Amino acid sequence: MAYQLEGRSLEACTCEGYCPCWAGHEHEGCGTVLSWHIDSGTIEGVDVSGRAVAIAANTTCSSVANGGAARAPLYVDEEATPDQEEALLKAWSGKLGGPVADLAQLFGEVTGTERAPIVFSVDGGKGTLAIGQEIKADTAPLWEAEGRGHTIHGNVLSTASGSTVEWSEDPPSQGHDAVQVSFRFEA
Amino acid sequence: MQAPANRGYFPPLMGSLIALAWLALWAWGESPHARFLSHHHLDEVRGGGLMLVFLAGWTLMTFAMMLPTSLPLMTSFHTLTRWRTDQGRLVALLLVGYFCVWTLFGVMIYVGDWILHHAVEHNTWIQANAWALGALTVTLAGLYQFTPLKYHCLDKCRSPLSFIMEHWRGRHDQAQAFRLGVHHGLFCLGCCWSLMLLMFAIGVGNVGWMLALATVMAIEKNMPWGRWISAPLGVLLLSWGLALFISTAPWGAAYW
Numbered sequence: 001m002a003y004q005l006e007g008r009s010l011e012a013c014t015c016e017g018y019c020p021c022w023a024g025h026e027h028e029g030c031g032t033v034l035s036w037h038i039d040s041g042t043i044e045g046v047d048v049s050g051r052a053v054a055i056a057a058n059t060t061c062s063s064v065a066n067g068g069a070a071r072a073p074l075y076v077d078e079e080a081t082p083d084q085e086e087a088l089l090k091a092w093s094g095k096l097g098g099p100v101a102d103l104a105q106l107f108g109e110v111t112g113t114e115r116a117p118i119v120f121s122v123d124g125g126k127g128t129l130a131i132g133q134e135i136k137a138d139t140a141p142l143w144e145a146e147g148r149g150h151t152i153h154g155n156v157l158s159t160a161s162g163s164t165v166e167w168s169e170d171p172p173s174q175g176h177d178a179v180q181v182s183f184r185f186e187a
Numbered sequence: 188m189q190a191p192a193n194r195g196y197f198p199p200l201m202g203s204l205i206a207l208a209w210l211a212l213w214a215w216g217e218s219p220h221a222r223f224l225s226h227h228h229l230d231e232v233r234g235g236g237l238m239l240v241f242l243a244g245w246t247l248m249t250f251a252m253m254l255p256t257s258l259p260l261m262t263s264f265h266t267l268t269r270w271r272t273d274q275g276r277l278v279a280l281l282l283v284g285y286f287c288v289w290t291l292f293g294v295m296i297y298v299g300d301w302i303l304h305h306a307v308e309h310n311t312w313i314q315a316n317a318w319a320l321g322a323l324t325v326t327l328a329g330l331y332q333f334t335p336l337k338y339h340c341l342d343k344c345r346s347p348l349s350f351i352m353e354h355w356r357g358r359h360d361q362a363q364a365f366r367l368g369v370h371h372g373l374f375c376l377g378c379c380w381s382l383m384l385l386m387f388a389i390g391v392g393n394v395g396w397m398l399a400l401a402t403v404m405a406i407e408k409n410m411p412w413g414r415w416i417s418a419p420l421g422v423l424l425l426s427w428g429l430a431l432f433i434s435t436a437p438w439g440a441a442y443w
Contacts, residue, residue, distance in 0.1 A: 011346070094270070101270065106266065179348075182353060183352050183356075185357050186356055
């Protein structure tokens with residue numbers, strides 16, 4: 001067994017409407033972050049429970065359609081041991097096959113890891129996703145005011161100046177999407 | 188890992204299939220066999236063999252109307268699986284799973300319609316009030332636009348990548364591709380069943396109505412502002428339902 005992972009993922013983007021960028025929808029220039037918090041799991045025998053990884057790309061959507069986003073680093077949370085970091089990179093760069101390798105098709109070439117504090121405190125849609133100083137997505141149920149509970153939320157993506165990822169500065173009322181789901185990956 | 192030949196051909200292929208389905212619908216509607224497509228004449232397609240004819244027409248119609256609304260999911264899945272040698276089979280299984288749900292819904296409609304006709308024939312009260320069925324269908328569709336279930340399903344449909352992440356778990360790839368299609372089909376059904384039922388109120392076989400409804404459903408699911416048309420559409424349907432009640436009611440006709 002190459003890996004067995006369970007946890008929660010969060011997809012957030014600055015695309016209009018939902019996050020079609022990964023599917024090659026023709027909206028230009030869309031900042032997207034995909035993150036996974038592994039609640040429990042192992043990769044090739046290495047326990048990676050509690051670790052979080054993220055991919056962020058400021059990408060033109062057509063480039064995604066034509067072969068994945070540009071080279072993107074894999075953010076690994078800074079509490080990861082070297083073994084864990086290596087195992088996570090191996091899985092998320094697609095080398096171990098299975099559903100994670102399918103997802104890796106969206107990232108283009110994963111060039112290496114970048115260690116950063118990853119705060120993943122999103123549960124039931126409310127919370128914060130922060131990757132280092134560079135990326136921050138505050139999520140709150142967009143439709144909460146209407147009394148409906150579900151997992152699509154508006155968020156504000158912001159970034160410190162001079163970072164590698166630049167989010168477009170749209171007003172929060174645009175309701176950019178963040179979608180949180182549970183995952184279970186096996187290969 | 189990436190097969191260059193795979194790039195870019197998928198959306199045009201799906202587009203052509205959808206266009207072909209519409210063309211077939213139009214040709215069927217123009218042919219001497221048009222009555223088999225029309226739900227107003229469902230009673231003409233009773234019997235085992237004819238049920239298959241109805242289901243063929245129904246499936247063709249759902250293919251033409253529903254596939255465009257689900258293209259983001261299909262395209263995402265196609266992109267994800269492009270490094271696999273069994274990509275074609277997996278995407279095909281996804282499509283089969285998706286349309287199995289719609290075909291089963293067709294069976295339910297067929298049976299439901301049969302029961303309804305039976306009831307109308309044998310129950311004088313229903314017979315006397317059968318005029319209200321059209322207005323009821325439209326009103327039901329209007330009310331459904333305001334239910335939490337509608338929005339729950341719509342949101343699932345509006346986040347294709349996360350939908351795949353939730354359901355695509357590895358191992359048993361073929362069974363999972365089929366199940367992914369079924370799951371997505373169920374949420375689409377949850378989104379759109381009431382709008383599809385409208386076909387019975389307005390009588391289908393009418394390609395113009397099909398196009399109009401398909402466009403509305405595709406906008407609702409795929410456009411950035413699509414979520415905001417659900418409520419106005421509901422209001423529109425409720426008003427239409429009310430107008431139908433007034434214009435078809437035997438006691439209402441006196442006012443006209």
